[in-house]
Amino acid sequence: MSTIAAISTGQAAGGIGIVRISGENALPIADAVFRAHSGKSLQTLGGYRAALGTVMAGDVAVDEAIATVFRAPKSYTGEDVVELSCHGGLFVTRQVLRAVLQSGAVPAEAGEFTKRAFLNGKLDLTEAEAVMQLIGAQGEQASLAALGALDGLLSQRIAEISANLKAVSAALAAWVDYPDEEIEDLSDETIAKTLDGSTAALEQLISRFDSGRAVLEGVDTAIVGKPNVGKSTLMNLLTGTEKSIVTEIAGTTRDVVEETANVGGITLRLSDTAGLRETTDSVERIGVARARKKIERAALILAVFDASVPLTQEDEALIALCKGKKAVALLNKSDLPQAFGKAALDAAFSHVVCVSAKARTGLDALETAIADILGTADFDPSAATLMNERQLACCRAALQNLQEAKAALDGGLTRDAVNVSIDAAIEDLDTLTGARATESVVNEIFSRFCVGK
Amino acid sequence: MEYFAKQYDVAVIGAGHAGIEASLAAARLGCSVVVFTVQLDWIGNMPCNPSIGGTSKGHLVREIDALGGEMGRAADKTQIQSRMLNRGKGPAVHSLRAQIDRREYAKVMKHTLEQQSNLDVKQAEVVDLCRNEQGLWQLTTQMGAIYTVPCVILATGTFLGGRVYVGDVSYASGPDGMFPATALSEALKRLQIPLRRFKTGTPARVNRRSVDFSTLEVQKGDEHPVPFSFETADPPENKADCYITYTNADTKRVILENIHTSPLYSGKIHGVGPRYCPSFEDKIMRFPDKTRHLLFLEPCGLDTEEMYLQGMSSSLPESVQLQFLRTIEGLEHVEIMRTAYAIEYDCVDPLALKASLEFLDFDGLFGAGQFNGSSGYEEAAAQGLIAGINAARKVQGKPAFILDRASSYIGTLIDDLVTKGCSDPYRMMTSRSEYRLLLRQDNADLRLTPLGYEIGLISEARYARFQEKTAQIAAERRRAEETTIPLTDALQALLVSRETSPLKNGVKLAELLKRPQIDYAALAPFDSTRPDWPSEIFEQVEIELKYDGYIRRQQAQIHEMRRLENKRLPETLRYDQIEGLRLEAREKLGKIRPQSVGQASRISGVSPADISVLLVYLAKEGM
Structure with missing residues (x-):
């Protein structure tokens, strides 16, 4: 893959502008434009090392900068990365980028650093999505909410809902798969209570989505x-x-x-x-x-x-x-x-x-x-928030399955129809966080019930 | 002295539940087959519970039957008590279970194999397996007979490297005191087949005369028992009862005082035991809050006084077994006939297999049953059938026959094994099937018999009967949707008594049947045009109507799932060279070599992101 470069700070006037170079030739390219005051080549530096120096465009000094070296795979993208932190505002930062591009890097496409990080296995799907949002996020509230998802706030909330449903599903499955054991059927009320609780939690997440998106996007x-x-x-x-x-x-x-x-x-x-x-x-x-x-x-x-x-x-x-x-x-x-x-x-x-x-x-x-x-007046940027349409779709699908489970329960249909819908909802939630459903229900059965011949 | 005996198309090693189905299927599909067993009198032995079926296992038996397998028919011939489990919990989880006369079952199966054309049954221990210069598999028996075949099916059960444990006593043995197959383990290791140790166990058998039944709860068979096989015409009869009793605080005390004598807890056994079939001492240790445990006394047959103690599997010393059993109500003076034991055996990591049950790395070598890491007679038979079919198709140059998860419990079982692997002996459960509202035991023939016919295991006569059945179901469904049931006082009274809303006008029969509270039986007096057809026709229509919405949704899910399932992955794909796949995914994909993107997506450790990368890669490479 080619070595890419771009200004990774916003395209607005600011104190520090960072030009990020990522790829196999990140270090030689950076060396071509950067003269460290120490006289050392960046290629002699290990990962997480920085050097102060001057960025040159040909023979002309463009700016004083700090070059930070990240060695693959311990970098954001998983490749060799050099970040040039410039001081001179947007115009100067653009000149630094131009010098880097003239030395052999190609301009990064929108989101390409994250895409590479994702392709190199540095991010899972939810994280990658959150980072995409983070890049695009505007306003301080937005960046707070995006950081929340990275820390797993959303995953945690989904896991809670999912755990409650799994407990019910495992109980129903044990009751069905071990009819000769002394396992009680769950009462309609117990099932309804979990369904209602999970439904409310999902509805809250879904309703927060619009205000969340208003803040983010x-x-x-x-x-x-x-x-x-x-x-x-x-x-x-x-x-x-x-x-x-x-x-x-x-x-x-x-x-x-x-x-x-x-x-x-x-x-x-x-x-x-x-x-x-x-x-x-x-x-x-x-x-x-x-x-x-x-x-x-x-x-x-x-x-x-x-x-x-x-x-x-x-x-x-x-x-x-x-x-x-x-x-x-x-x-x-x-x-x-x-x-x-x-x-x-x-x-x-x-x-x-x-x-x-x-x-x-x-x-x-x-x-x-x-x-x-x-609805942004009450929007708490530190609460779990769905980040995008994909996550919203998963929650909506789970919600619909829970509503069908409830309809089956209220309509007097047998437990198998109720349980299949609950399992489908668990699957939807696990899809959101990237976990897998059926095996976790089976594990739950064996950890909670004393069953077997 | 070694001598060349014969060349066959398919050799099956082991004549347990997997080996039986494998050899019959391959022979019936026209291959010349030889099946080897260590003990000819115990073909189709039940070394554990004397029963067939049960939750989700009943599904498997029906599916085996629908595809033209033998287990259901033999069980119908030899059953002595039959119960449909989970009635009232919904049609998806109804499961048939029958107590079997185990000696009769072995007799019936032995005779069935003996009568099968193209099939030779031999009592012989296979001691070596290797490839000869012609590229054929070469099997050598203990007597020095050499057989060559293009396809071998390993169905070795707990015989392979078997070792029995009772307290501090341990010895090399197969089940029920039969010889183990020790030399074959070594031969497989020479082939570098990845073997591992699993463990299972069985409870004691006791003499009926030593049990006091006076205070025990009787468990009778169903009033109207139904057969497993779609081919069995006469309903089975109940000829025996089971009994229920409970352990108590004394039983628990005996276990706790003697737990140090268990080979499991003292570290003698290294094999991984099944979670779903814990020994009794396991149950006591893992669930200390439970004050009592249920146990069933099951008859082992009609012409024996032996009874099986379901729930009391153990590997404690014989003296401790006797001591704890005698604390139990009804068993105060019990006499043990066979001691409970744990057995450790060699089996393969099923991730080394394809969905056809052929080894990824050994052309023409197949595995089935406990050898593949599963547990249970029915799970074994299901795999035996598929391995037998695929060995025959391989010999005949036909593509592999693969059932996907959406088609059957058999497909789910095999997909789980070869995709997710198993860390303890794998037992089928209804909760393992995400499509269980569709994959019911009542419609196994509708789902699978057309496939059985297509591959050649269903006769013309049976297929004609099947087509008649499907035509009747379709006609009855139409009739239910078109027939109006007029509103009468009697109908209104029925609806009120069943606590469902009364009607304003006459209504279509189908609309009434959709109500959970209403069934065909209740509507008989109001339904004058009902044809005189078998009850299973009406059962099908009623289930289809009642669960219509859920069934259609599952069908939509299946449609979605099959899109990824149909995206094939070449076996030659070099996952270690696909940039962007995480290391874990590369390793797992390279090891399991899934046949489709769908299968890949179910591998643990392969994330949705990896699947995206894979899809991008396939698109990039134009695959």
Whole structure:
């Protein structure tokens, strides 16, 4: 495999930028660009050794840096790795990377370090997924939650649920496989209690998933409203940039403009949309259609209204579109005389906030409203959280199997149908953590029951 | 003096439950077969419990029968008490168990082998096994007779390197005082076959006259016993009873006082014993809180006073055995006829085998039964059948016959053995089958008889009867779905009495049968168009209807599972050269050499990540 290199710190301005080189030729390549002050070659260093020196691009010194050497297999990727820690900010770090690439490394693809770590057996599936999330995680809460999964918080929670189910399954299996022994059937109540408890635990994990994902991955958010209510001003306010063009002319934003913003620790992936109105302008009409689509797909809607003029038919149409969605109503231009108050929107929206995008007021209330509506207000980043759709799917499958077990129990079907569904749920949970079900149930039987001829 | 005796297609070493099925299957498929036994009078011996079937083992017997094997038929001919276990726990776990007259069983099996064309039965100990210059397997008997064959099936049971332990007494022996096969162990070691030591045990046999039955609980057979074999026309009869008694605090005290005399606890026995069949002293030591243990007294036959004490397996000295047995109610004056013993024997690590039961590294060499690390007559017979079929198919140049986990308990048993291996003697259990709602004992013929017919073990006549049965099931299912049962007061009263919701209108028969509280029998007075067919037809339809949702879900799982199962892995794959596989996975995959990605995914130590790597590799290599 080729030797790869990339900037492994975020592509944003920061104190230290790290260029990571991984692969068979990591050390010779690093030596080609790095002059240690000691005069020693990096290839003479053992694993976990560091050297201070200068990174050179040809004859030009680019930056002072610390080179840290990791020897295979004791590195993140399982290959030889050199990390060059540079001090000069993003621009300089990029120059260091360029020098490394010119010396024979190839640019790493997105996630390739983790992929190699995974392929070299350094990570199991859950860990690899967590690391992928960690790389992408934005915001401090997000990195806390991702670290939690690495420590096995999620695995631990799943193991607890699974252990309760295995106890029931083993008891039922012993009762069935050893009919001549003095093994009591579990009562309906005992089985129901475990099923209910496990169901509740899974439901909690599943319901936390959305708020967890909001923290980890950010939330698709659409800013919508009729033309010229101040959507773009709001967008610029939240993102701190001037990406959306703001004019007095209604319909200035003709397409969807996208940007991310951090609001109270949550990353919002904001889409500023064209103002919703019937229009004859064909370009603007496409924009309006896209805006409607955005409303359908967004996880969060910021519906903007102009508080200084009475609600129009277009506003009413927007209210109807937002029905049943996670939406916050924003009464903009609250610095001007008010044509209507919050009460007018209370019936349609769970959260109504008065802001003035222009005067930059009401942002705190908006943060609170968003955290509340996304469930991130109570989100505890140190609790077990499902990290991705695969894990969610496993939990959902387990939940469904538990519901079927309960249905079989309540419907008076025989224990075999109940037990098969419980076993299927155990299998789903074990799939999530990578363990294997049937053998563990059999082991449980022999450790708990005195059976045999 | 050595002499060349004969060349056969298949040689079977051992005529226990595995060897019987193996030799019959191979002979019936047209191969010339020779089967060797140390003791001709004890073909199909039951050196432990005098019974066949039981939970999940009853499934195996039905499956063997559905494929054209012998065990079910012989058990039906010689059974003296029959019970369907787990009635009321659901159709998936119903299991048939029969007490067998063990001498009769051995007689029937001996005669069956003797009558089989293409098959020669010989009393002889095989002392050497090697490959000759022509590439054939060469077997030498103690008398110096040399046989050559392309295929050999090792079905050596507990004879191979057998050693019996009773307290501090120990001697080389096969089961029931027969000669062990010691020289063959050495021959296998010369071939570098990975042998290991397992251990099992059996309880004492006592004289019925010395037992006081007056206070013991009687266990009778079923009122309407059913046969194992789908071919047995007449229902079996109950001719004997079993009895139940319990150990007590005194029994426990005797064990604890004498535990140091056990060869297991003093470290004399190194073989790994079965978890599911612990000796009584094991049970006392491992479950100290249990105040009493159940034991069954089972008759060994109709023309003997010998009784088997189920639950009392032991390797304590004879004097201690007598002492603890006499603390038990009913056994106060018991006389032991045969002492309980533990037996240690050589067997192979089944990871050295393919799913066809042929060795990965020895072409034409097969293993079956306890030799493969399993335990139990039924487990042995199941493997014997598959090994016999595959040896014959190998001789005939046909592809191996492999049952997957979704097809049968037999497939599950073999997959477990050759994929996961076993660290103690492997016993079948219903909980080992993830598809057990589909793999029921009642539908073993529906699942497997078409396959038995295809490979040639099911006769035309039997297959025609089978097709008639399947046609009737289909017709009855249709009738149940199309027939409306009119609403009457009597029907309403039935529903109320069974605590299920009353009706507003007439309803389809199938809808009523779906209710757990309602069955065919109860609906008889309301179902005027019901045909006069055997009860098993209605049983099938009722189970299909009641468990419809669960059955369909399992079918979906099977569909999913078979996708990976159908992704074949070449035997020549060099796992040590696949980059990205973790070391443990490389070792395990290289050792087990799974035949499909599905099988690979079930190997312990192979993670989902390894499977992804494997799939990526296969895609990369265009396989």
